[in-house]
Amino acid sequence: MSETLHAVSVEVNGRPRSARVPARLSLVDWLREDLFLTGTHVGCEHGICGACSVMLDGQPVRACLMYVVQAHGHRVTTVEGLAKPDGSMSVLQDSFCETHGLQCGYCTPGMLIATQALLNSNPDPTEAQIRDAIGGNLCRCTGYQQIVEAVQLAAERMAKEAK
Amino acid sequence: MLATHGESAKLLAGGQSLVPMMAMRLVRPGWLVDINEIAVLKFVAVEKDVARTGACTRQCVVERDEALAARVPLLRQALKWVGHIQTRNRGTVGGSLAHADPCAELPLVAQVLGARMLLRSAKGARTLEAEKFFSGPMATSARPDECLEEIHWPAWSWRRTGSAFTEISVRHGDFAMVSAAAQVAIDGDGRCVRAAFGVGGAGGTPLAFPKIAARLVGTRLDDAAVSDAAHAAAAETQPGSDLHASAEYRRHLAGVLAARALREARERARSL
Ligand SMILES: Cc1cc2nc3c(=O)[nH]c(=O)nc-3n(C[C@@H](O)[C@H](O)[C@H](O)COP(=O)(O)OP(=O)(O)OC[C@H]3O[C@@H](n4cnc5c(N)ncnc54)[C@H](O)[C@@H]3O)c2cc1C
Ligand code: FES
Ligand code: FES
Numbered sequence: 001m002s003e004t005l006h007a008v009s010v011e012v013n014g015r016p017r018s019a020r021v022p023a024r025l026s027l028v029d030w031l032r033e034d035l036f037l038t039g040t041h042v043g044c045e046h047g048i049c050g051a052c053s054v055m056l057d058g059q060p061v062r063a064c065l066m067y068v069v070q071a072h073g074h075r076v077t078t079v080e081g082l083a084k085p086d087g088s089m090s091v092l093q094d095s096f097c098e099t100h101g102l103q104c105g106y107c108t109p110g111m112l113i114a115t116q117a118l119l120n121s122n123p124d125p126t127e128a129q130i131r132d133a134i135g136g137n138l139c140r141c142t143g144y145q146q147i148v149e150a151v152q153l154a155a156e157r158m159a160k161e162a163k
Numbered sequence: 164m165l166a167t168h169g170e171s172a173k174l175l176a177g178g179q180s181l182v183p184m185m186a187m188r189l190v191r192p193g194w195l196v197d198i199n200e201i202a203v204l205k206f207v208a209v210e211k212d213v214a215r216t217g218a219c220t221r222q223c224v225v226e227r228d229e230a231l232a233a234r235v236p237l238l239r240q241a242l243k244w245v246g247h248i249q250t251r252n253r254g255t256v257g258g259s260l261a262h263a264d265p266c267a268e269l270p271l272v273a274q275v276l277g278a279r280m281l282l283r284s285a286k287g288a289r290t291l292e293a294e295k296f297f298s299g300p301m302a303t304s305a306r307p308d309e310c311l312e313e314i315h316w317p318a319w320s321w322r323r324t325g326s327a328f329t330e331i332s333v334r335h336g337d338f339a340m341v342s343a344a345a346q347v348a349i350d351g352d353g354r355c356v357r358a359a360f361g362v363g364g365a366g367g368t369p370l371a372f373p374k375i376a377a378r379l380v381g382t383r384l385d386d387a388a389v390s391d392a393a394h395a396a397a398a399e400t401q402p403g404s405d406l407h408a409s410a411e412y413r414r415h416l417a418g419v420l421a422a423r424a425l426r427e428a429r430e431r432a433r434s435l
Contacts, residue, residue: 023195046183050249059223059252065182066253070199114249135336136247 008072012037013081021068028052028063031078039079039109043138050137053110054078060117062136079109082116091161092116092154101150103141110137115151123162124155164196165308166285174198174310176219176258179250204257204312209234214318218257218311222269223248225256234318237276237344240328241268247336257311263368265300266338268328271369273297273314275344275361280305281313288312297368321348321356325431327424330363331416333407339364340408343420345428347384353433355384360392360425365400365417372396384429393422 005020012035021030026045031037031054043049045064052063055077063076082090092112095101102108111134118125118133125133130151131144139147165172171193175181184190198204204219209230216225225231226242245251245259245268259269260280272278273293280291282305291304298304305311330342345360358379361371375395382388397418404410 046186047179047250048183050247053249056252060249061252062179062249064186065178067197070178070197117248133248136249 006069008068010068010071010073011075013077019068023067023069025068026064027054027066027068027071027076030068031063031076037078037080041106041109043106048138049107050110050114050134051107053113053137055113055117058117058120060114077113079112082112090116091157092119092150095150095154095157096147099146099149099153101142101147107137107139107141111139111147115147115154119151119155119158123158125151127152164194165310168194170307172196172307174261176261177221177250177254179246179254180258180262180264198310207231209318212318212320214316216256216314216316218260218313219255220257222246222251222254222256222259226251235276235316237272237326237328237346238269238316240326241272241344244268244328244330244332244335244339244342256314260296260314261303261305261311263297263299263301263303264338265367265369266340266342266364267369268330268339268342268344268363270297271342271344271361271363272328273316274369274371275346275359276317277359277371278317279315280311281315282306282309283312284309290315294371300367319346319348319357321350323350323432323435324348325428325433325435327427327431329420329424329427331420341365341402341413341416341420343417343424345421345424347379347425347428347432349384349429349432353383355379355382358384358392358425360396360421360428362396362400362417362421365397365402365413370396370400372399375399379425384425386426389425389429390422393425394418396421 003022009018031040041051043051047062047065053060054063057075114134114137130148173192175195175197198219204217206217207228208215214235232239278293280296296303326346328344330339332339342363348357350356358376363369375392397414400417402410402413
């Protein structure tokens with residue numbers, strides 16, 4: 001049986017993308033399997049781990065709990081969209097490397113999305129605010145401390161750059 | 164759609180409960196009706212004695228609304244405990260109420276304040292009090308063909324009104340083991356003119372205790388009166404046991420947390 005396909009247009013990392021997709025296709029599966037944007041990870045597939053976080057119109061959401069058809073007409077930013085236009089790492093990504101904010105890297109795309117969204121709305125977050133922002137993202141390796149340090153370092157650097 | 168397909172069709176709001184349940188094959192709807200792009204279901208309107216929210220208003224929008232926080236502060240206080248930023252960016256107020264998890268925060272606020280639910284189907288509209296709306300664990304008296312359209316949250320008009328929400332959960336952002344919400348109003352002398360409180364996670368639905376709360380009216384809400392009321396309430400609960408907490412522990416928490424919420428609410432009211 002062939003499934004009904006629905007036409008969707010979604011802006012992904014600044015590029016308009018159009019596709020015909022079944023209603024049941026999750027946003028994260030589409031990003032990974034059709035657009036080959038495999039930076040976004042899939043962990044639990046039921047909303048617990050945060051590995052699949054992407055920004056929807058600038059706000060972090062779980063891509064495993066959305067269907068592609070629901071993103072029609074919206075803007076999606078994945079971890080690939082965080083790098084600078086020339087492909088080099090963003091300030092936040094560099095800071096994660098330097099403070100050892102990652103080990104196996106499974107949670108990292110979700111962490112980057114969650115913390116970049118935080119910095120976009122609050123360039124000088126307190127430690128409590130950083131911890132709150134990553135509260136929905138599980139990491140099995142780092143113990144979170146280095147991730148918090150990465151965000152603090154990035155905030156400092158971004159403040160210097162802005163001067 | 165709901166009228167045609169009955170039980171096999173489900174409304175899809177924020178998807179933060181329904182999609183996980185589908186992923187785990189706990190529900191298998193034949194049809195999903197996405198209500199996310201229906202603009203009339205998304206609004207916050209603060210009026211004289213009531214604040215109205217559209218059912219599909221996102222939790223993050225309600226959390227940030229200053230006018231709403233000024234008149235129905237319990238909503239913002241409760242939302243801080245609901246999931247995480249990512250889930251509140253999608254999850255809706257109506258979805259949380261319709262999902263009716265006995266440990267969820269917003270249903271408890273609705274029960275304590277006596278919120279009213281406006282339900283609509285192809286046949287017409289009706290309004291249900293929170294008390295009648297929540298019928299059991301994950302169950303409401305909304306019919307399968309009805310859509311929750313609006314929620315009316317009573318706003319108290321006493322100047323010195325304070326409220327508080329507190330809970331114990333395994334990790335912050337998890338559903339509560341037990342939660343408690345309270346709202347009190349006091350007059351210029353510090354005497355209680357109205358009180359409302361309740362607990363979640365200690366029964367099949369969130370529980371409010373209007374009769375016990377009424378006994379606080381006229382008191383100065385001193386610690387002894389508060390503690391009596393909280394313990395009387397805890398004694399009425401019939402919590403279940405699970406892996407996380409025994410019934411006895413939940414009942415104990417219900418008393419402790421109810422007292423804590425009442426004291427915090429009192430302090431806020433006194434500071435005004
Ligand atoms: C990691 C994680 C942590 C969470 N933690 C908490 C928590 O601590 N506390 C808490 O309360 N919740 C928590 N939740 C659930 C919360 O985020 C959901 O938002 C909420 O329970 C359901 O709202 P929704 O808009 O996502 O509804 P959906 O998931 O879309 O729908 C839920 C149910 O309600 C029905 N429904 C939705 N809208 C309507 C309507 N307008 N009329 C009639 N029926 C309707 C649907 O058909 C479905 O049966 C958590 C979720 C996740 C993924
Ligand atoms: S894969 Fe989406 S939250 Fe785990
Ligand atoms: S680095 Fe391994 S899960 Fe976070």
